[in-house]
Amino acid sequence: xxxxxxxxxxxxxxxxxxxxxxxxxxxxxxxxxxxxxxxxxxxxxxxxxxxxxxxxxxxxxxxxxxxxxxxxxxxxxxxxxxxxxxxxxxxxxxxxxxxxxxxxxxxxxxxxxx
Amino acid sequence: xxxxxxxxxxxxxxxxxxxxxxxxxxxxxxxxxxxxxxxxxxxxxxxxxxxxxxxxxxxxxxxxxxxxxxxxxxxxxxxxxxxxxxxxxxxxxxxxxxxxxxxxxxxxxxxxxx
Numbered sequence: 001x002x003x004x005x006x007x008x009x010x011x012x013x014x015x016x017x018x019x020x021x022x023x024x025x026x027x028x029x030x031x032x033x034x035x036x037x038x039x040x041x042x043x044x045x046x047x048x049x050x051x052x053x054x055x056x057x058x059x060x061x062x063x064x065x066x067x068x069x070x071x072x073x074x075x076x077x078x079x080x081x082x083x084x085x086x087x088x089x090x091x092x093x094x095x096x097x098x099x100x101x102x103x104x105x106x107x108x109x110x111x112x113x114x
Numbered sequence: 115x116x117x118x119x120x121x122x123x124x125x126x127x128x129x130x131x132x133x134x135x136x137x138x139x140x141x142x143x144x145x146x147x148x149x150x151x152x153x154x155x156x157x158x159x160x161x162x163x164x165x166x167x168x169x170x171x172x173x174x175x176x177x178x179x180x181x182x183x184x185x186x187x188x189x190x191x192x193x194x195x196x197x198x199x200x201x202x203x204x205x206x207x208x209x210x211x212x213x214x215x216x217x218x219x220x221x222x223x224x225x226x227x228x
Contacts, residue, residue, distance in 0.1 A: 004157075035218075042201065042218030043158065090157050092216075103216060105157030 001026050004106035006091050012112045013081040021076040021109050023091030031094045031101070032074040033058070034066065036087040037108075043090060049074055081113045118202045123223040126196075132189040134222055136202030139183045146205055147178060148216065149187045151198040158201065158218075161187065192226045199223050 007022045025032065033048035035058075045058030049068040063085060065077040074093075078085060089109045094101040119137040126132040138147065148163040162169055162176045164185075169176045175188040189196055201221040 040220070042220050043216070044218075045216075092157075102160045103158075105159070107157050108155070 003027065004091055004093055004104050006089075006106035006109050008109060009107070010110045010112075012114065013078075014114055015082060017081050018077070018079050019081065021078075021089055021091075021111070023074045023076065023106060024072050025074075025091075025093040025104070026072065027093065027095070027104070028071060029093035029104075030071070030096050031103075032068065033092050033103075034064070034074070034076045035090045035092065036060065036085075037090060038087050046076065046089075078111075081111075083113045085111065086113045087111060118204055118219055120200075120202050120219065120222045122220070123225065126189075126192045126224060126226050128194060128226055128228045129191055132192040132196065132224055132226070134187040134189075134200050134202075134224065135184065136186070137184045138202070138204045141182050141204050147176065147182075147185050148203040148205060149174070149176065150201045150203065150216070150218075151196075152201070152221070153195075153198040161200075192224075194226050194228065197224060197226045 004025045030051045034046040035043040036046055037043045044060050046060055046064050047058055047066040049055045052068050052071050055066050055068050068074055091106040092103045094103045146163050146165050149161040150158045151161055152158045162171055162174050164176045164178055166178055178185045199221040201218050203216050
């Protein structure tokens with residue numbers, strides 16, 4: 001298993017541009033989520049999904065959209081990038097929504113918005 | 115979810131035990147204690163979790179006080195590769211609207227030196 005994969009690893013955008021951060025897992029996990037991490041801070045939840053076709057907002061959802069058309073993929077879309085979205089983005093997955101389930105994280109995407 | 119308090123940083127000599135404390139004085143009866151770590155430029159990695167009993171796995175031991183208001187993560191023989199930020203997280207043991215989203219604080223930066 002490849003686990004949780006994220007692409008791209010690095011990205012530079014200009015203000016106002018749009019892009020999609022890709023996340024995929026091959027573990028047949030129901031639960032997937034997106035976090036952002038800013039310098040000196042912990043991870044903050046952006047959006048999450050408890051299964052295909054179901055998504056919901058986390059702590060900092062503004063400026064981001066998600067969809068979950070398949071179990072494997074959970075892309076994060078920036079519709080109009082802003083400098084405040086400069087961050088490292090992590091995708092995570094777990095088998096189900098239960099608390100005994102370990103979350104597995106991807107390697108991250110480093111985004112710079114100029 | 116209960117709030118956690120961890121020291122900002124700790125040092126440990128290679129080969130010695132690293133004991134990382136965490137206070138969670140407002141923890142509820144159904145909340146688990148989780149530990150994750152994040153090595154520089156990588157995604158967070160699950161270490162261990164527990165409810166009230168002490169737990170041990172191949173990576174670490176988790177000691178939870180009888181009143182469950184604090185816990186200690188023990189890395190028995192720290193190596194240079196254990197240098198990372200360690201996050202203590204408490205999370206309810208039931209499925210809620212946020213699923214298994216983990217609320218990360220700022221964690222403890224553990225520096226292991228030779």
